[in-house]
Amino acid sequence: xxxxxxxxxxxxxxxxxxxxxxxxxxxxxxxxxxxxxxxxxxxxxxxxxxxxxxxxxxxxxxxxxxxxxxxxxxxxxxxxxxxxxxxxxxxxxxxxxxxxxxxxxxxxxxxxxxxxxxxxxxxxxxxxxxxxxxxxxxxxxxxxxxxx
Amino acid sequence: xxxxxxxxxxxxxxxxxxxxxxxxxxxxxxxxxxxxxxxxxxxxxxxxxxxxxxxxxxxxxxxxxxxxxxxxxxxxxxxxxxxxxxxxxxxxxxxxxxxxxxxxxxxxxxxxxxxxxxxxxxxxxxxxxxxxxxxxxxxxxxxxxxxx
DNA sequence: GCAATCAGGACCCGATTGGTCCGGATTGCA
DNA sequence: TGCAATCCGGACCAATCGGGTCCTGATTGC
Numbered sequence: 001x002x003x004x005x006x007x008x009x010x011x012x013x014x015x016x017x018x019x020x021x022x023x024x025x026x027x028x029x030x031x032x033x034x035x036x037x038x039x040x041x042x043x044x045x046x047x048x049x050x051x052x053x054x055x056x057x058x059x060x061x062x063x064x065x066x067x068x069x070x071x072x073x074x075x076x077x078x079x080x081x082x083x084x085x086x087x088x089x090x091x092x093x094x095x096x097x098x099x100x101x102x103x104x105x106x107x108x109x110x111x112x113x114x115x116x117x118x119x120x121x122x123x124x125x126x127x128x129x130x131x132x133x134x135x136x137x138x139x140x141x142x143x144x145x146x147x148x
Numbered sequence: 149x150x151x152x153x154x155x156x157x158x159x160x161x162x163x164x165x166x167x168x169x170x171x172x173x174x175x176x177x178x179x180x181x182x183x184x185x186x187x188x189x190x191x192x193x194x195x196x197x198x199x200x201x202x203x204x205x206x207x208x209x210x211x212x213x214x215x216x217x218x219x220x221x222x223x224x225x226x227x228x229x230x231x232x233x234x235x236x237x238x239x240x241x242x243x244x245x246x247x248x249x250x251x252x253x254x255x256x257x258x259x260x261x262x263x264x265x266x267x268x269x270x271x272x273x274x275x276x277x278x279x280x281x282x283x284x285x286x287x288x289x290x291x292x293x294x295x296x
Numbered sequence: 297g298c299a300a301t302c303a304g305g306a307c308c309c310g311a312t313t314g315g316t317c318c319g320g321a322t323t324g325c326a
Numbered sequence: 327t328g329c330a331a332t333c334c335g336g337a338c339c340a341a342t343c344g345g346g347t348c349c350t351g352a353t354t355g356c
Contacts, residue, residue, distance in 0.1 A: 003237065005344065012260070028301070041347050048303065061354025064301045077264065090152050112160070112280050116225065116272070123271035124264070132260050153313065176332070189316050196334065209323025212332045 008084045010038055010046050015080070016133040018056065019072050026065025046084075053083030072130035078121065080129065088121050089113075156232045158186055158194050163228070164281040166204065167220050174213025194232075201231030220278035226269065228277065236269050237261075 017035050021027060029047055033040040047066050051058045055075060056066045081088060090113050165183050169175060177195055181188040195214050198204045203223060204214045229236060 007345080009261075030301095039346070042345080044302085045346080051303085058302055059354085060300090060302045060352075061356095062298095062300045063355060064353085066302085113157075115279065116275055119271040119275060120268055123267040127264060127267060131263065155314075178332095187315070190314080192333085193315080199333085206333055207323085208321075208331090208333045210329095210331045211324060212322085214333085 004081060004085050007042075007046055007049070008081055010036075010042060011050060011080050011084055012129060012132055013038070014043060014046055015050070015055070015068070015072060015075070015129050018066065018068050019133070026059055026063075026067045028065045032066070049084055050080075053079065055079060055083060072133055073128050075129045076125050077127045077129060077132070078124045081124065088124070089117050090120070152229060152233050155190075155194055155197070156229055158184075158190065159198060159228050159232055160277060160280055161186070162191060162194055163198070163203070163216070163220060163223070163277050166214065166216050167281070174207055174211075174215045176213045180214070197232055198228075201227065203227060203231060220281055221276050223277045224273050225275045225277060225280070226272045229272065236272070237265055 013036050014032055017032060018027060021035065027035075029044040030040050032047070033043040036043065047056060047058065050056045051066070054069060057069050058064070058066050078088065161184050162180055165180060166175060169183065175183075177192040178188050180195070181191040184191065195204060195206065199206045199214070202217060205217050206212070206214050226236065
């Protein structure tokens, strides 16, 4: 798998749409939901998480909404993943997260994945949300273009 | 998260142990289970998957067991991950896997994660199981060494 | 004062994973 | 030739986790 959560996927979409439509103003959660085609509660949830992480800024009140705190080019993908999926670590038993294992003595994988985590972290840190945003992203359906 | 399954973790352990103890012979699944401290059915399951992927070779019969088909140095981590967790792809909607989305027109993330998948794939392909095996792996417990 | 919006949490449902077990096939040995 | 040991393949169940929804409160502008 190595799959990250759908929320992260949604986050990228929302962030992209935020930068597209932002013209000095703010966008509301329902507005973003309509623009992205996602459910309103889900979009709201994503925005709340992103706001918590400082990637977007929420403004309450009648004319409230959300606003980017930084341009997407200055927003590495790792920030979004970390915000939503937590720290980047492939296994449950990472450096300092564990602390209690039923069989710590016999557990043969302690700390072993660190280089892997590091490699992934490095690979991801070179990608910004802007890099994902400018991908064409609308390609003809693969099954149509090249039916397998 | 970005977490991969525990089975992959176990696989690395089993493979490492397999190379350690192998001296031209084979190791049985129960033997490996005892050596790794994992459950016998689980080890058996891992070995079956690895055998399916061609990473190990199972020999039936009375003096049967499992044997590595290649040295761990020639076994990239991606092979193990692919064998157990399936193809490396971060989202459900990857290049050719989808084909049917309820809202394909409004889905704004189509094919967007490809560069990310590629980056991760590249980062992981440079790591072999041997690289993980030779990590000290037994460090003093983090909570003891540096209580947070 | 009212309406609109964000903020935070609780909650439930579904899916995926982890783990176990069983019967069958194959091989070596007595 | 029979037996025992082992792998092989599948089905099966329980549990954890993530996805998604909803509700109530706090804040702000009109």
